Amino acid sequence: MDIFSDPGFQTGFLWIIKLTAASTVGALVLGVLLAAMRVSPVPVLRGFGAAWVNVFRNTPLTLIIFFCYFGLYAVLGFTVSDDLNLNNYWLGVIGLSVYTAAFVCEAIRSGINTVPPGQAEAARAIGMSFRQTLTIVILPQAARAVIAPLGSIFIALAKNSTIVGTIGVMEASSAMKDLININGDRVLLVFAIFAGTFAAVLIPTGYGFGWLANRLAVKR
Known part of the structure; x- marks a missing residue:
């Protein structure tokens, strides 16, 4: 049995890569917006950002993925594509993005807190608005402090993307289940190969971050 040449193995990890890449972009954009809300001088925005983080950080990802499928798609009729597989993929991306954005928000907010308050005070003193202060002065400095935490979050995102298999996307865990059903006498080998492939990709990624x-x- 050559698992590496099996179409299910290759397709499964290809879907994992696609899910991780798209969800990383979505979570990063949404996480930055939420972090801006968390430090905003507007109480309503701060409250919305805090509510988002508290709700999604304390809700199991499986429930969020199920809601995207059964709530957005089955009940509300929300569709991204006429192709069922592609539509399920984008529903999974939405679920992963909104969930991971809560963790990205808190990582970025912690980075913002590392920037000396004098930086923001100096920016306001020369007439910069809150948006200008945040985007030109604060976030570029905060980004240097949050690379490692964001790396851990995105590695967790790559592993969490296997949950999208519950709504029909043929990702790695689904492919592994099918191979185990076909090769019931080689369960440990199949598991070891799939686990080893994840480790071979994610461990160097962690060291890279x-x-x-x-x-x-x-340097202080």
């Missing part, structure tokens, strides 16, 4: 964080760290 760590190296980048050390390289760009602010």
Whole structure:
């Protein structure tokens, strides 16, 4: 049995890569917006950001994925594509993005808190608005402090993307289940190959984020 050449194995990990890439972009954009809300001088925005983080950080990802499928798609009729597989893929991306954005928000907010308050005060003193202060002064400095935490979040996102298999996307865990059903006498081998493939990709990725964080760290 050559698992590496099996179409299910290759397709499963290809879907994992697609889910991770699209969800990383969505979570990063949404997470930055939420972090801006959390530090905004407008109480309504701060309250909305805090509510989002508290709700999604404390809701199991499986429930969020199920809601995207049974709530958005089955009940509300929300569709992204006429192709069922592609539509399920985008529903999974939405669920992963809104869930992961809560963790990205808190990581970025912690990075913002590392920036000395004098930086924002100086920006306001020369007439910068809140948006200008945040985007030009604060976030570029905060980004250097959150590379390692964001790396851990996105590695967790890659592993969490296997949950999207529950709504019909043929990702790695679904492919592994099918191979186990076909090769019931080689369960341990199939599991070891799939687990090893994840480890072979994610362990170097973790070291890469760590190296980048050390390289760009602010020397105090």
